Amino acid sequence: MIKVVHIGIGPLGQKVVKYARERKGIEIVGAVDLDPQKIGQDLGEFCGLDSLNVPIMESLDDVLNEKNPDVAVVTTLSSLERIESQLKELGAAGLDIVSTCEELSYPWETQPEVAGRINETCKENNVTCLGTGVNPGFLMDYLPSVLSSVCQNVEKVRVSRVQDASSRRIPFQKKIGAGLTDGQFKEKEQNGSLRHVGLPESVYMIAKAMNWELDNVEETLQPVYAKEHIGSGYTDIGKNNPSGVEQIGRGFIDGEEKVTLHFRAAVGEEKSFDKVEIEGTPSFSSTINGGVNGDIATSAITVNAIASVTKAHSGLKTMLDVPVPSCFSEV
Structure with a gap:
């Protein structure tokens, strides 16, 4: 069983939650969003599902203090510079990461210094970080x-x-x-x-x-x-x-x-x-x-990549580095 915490419960994050809920072997144990109107609501009900008994929290610490997640699914920002601190916090907490941040998909040439810092944090804590999605992350690369x-x-x-x-x-x-x-x-x-x-x-x-x-x-x-x-x-x-x-x-x-x-x-x-x-x-x-419908495909590949990051070597990885993600019914 892979325990997952969802970071960012916007329109894309909600669809990812729905898809993750359908997979056997994935247990959603936490959710984090900064929007005051979302905090405290049941994640499942907020996403149009039955209750998951998982309240949306304001910070990662709120989840870590009560649960022990394995993987963080991050659907927040497109900018690598703005998401760096968030990824490093998750890595330092010992969580593997799957993110839809577009600039994270292959940052080694465009932002090598930021990529190096994230990679170092991941290696120090023996975790994997992957940026993916339908595009970038699949169709055009x-x-x-x-x-x-x-x-x-x-x-x-x-x-x-x-x-x-x-x-x-x-x-x-x-x-x-x-x-x-x-x-x-x-x-x-x-x-x-x-x-x-x-x-x-x-x-x-x-x-x-x-x-x-x-x-x-x-x-x-x-x-x-x-x-x-x-x-x-x-x-x-x-x-x-x-x-x-x-x-x-x-x-x-x-x-x-x-x-x-x-x-x-x-x-x-x-x-x-x-x-x-x-x-x-x-x-x-x-x-x-x-x-390919981008919203469906991005949500699907994000969920499908959860199993891949748990099997990959530590560090900041790209889709070229991790075991091939595929649709699965059970982990």
Whole structure:
């Protein structure tokens, strides 16, 4: 039996709780959230389930004083810098960690000093920390790395993720700028609060899997504009207003583009799909028509990774380092 404490009970955290509750061998023993309106409520009832007899607490100490969790599932922040102290506290408490923090998915090139500190804390306390999710963590980095297993050589990798964000949770729709004016979009783009987080990390993860030393990584961002009025999202979007975001990440060696990641998410997008194209021997492409629902997939892979982190060696790990997560009915 793996005892789990959930850190962060927002929309994504609630879905993760629901999925974890269905798995035999996982026992939810605690929950932590800073929102005063959530503190003291029963976790199960708050997440739309039957009572779990697990109150949502204000701090980790409140859980540790009463329970003895094995793994912390963290669904709080996207920023590695902002989540560092939280991860180090969990590691120092002797808990393995699975987090949906996008910048944690492969931080060794983008934020090596922070990654080094988290890794040191984990090794000192003999625990494992993993950043995962559908993207980054699977579709645009881990999946193409695995698909390259059948290649004798690889020259280039291109991944495209295009999705209609209408069915995604509201925080995601807001994060990609759906429903903003053009001016609001540009303002949020400039202050860094509007974008899909994790594209450079995905570029570097693929390069690591290929054993490529990249000279340069670039990322571009631009709005997707509504061609007509859209009413399928969390708010109405007027014609010619931003309905989402389009980003491209590129990795270069000697001026040659080796990794290209195309991410486009917008409310009302006509066709959703995920596509991996590998140029090499053999060259091939693999497409998931309709795409993978990000909220379902992120919640699922987070739960599926719980068993993987308990089997991995200590330290800060990526999806390339841990035993392959898979859907399981019982630990």
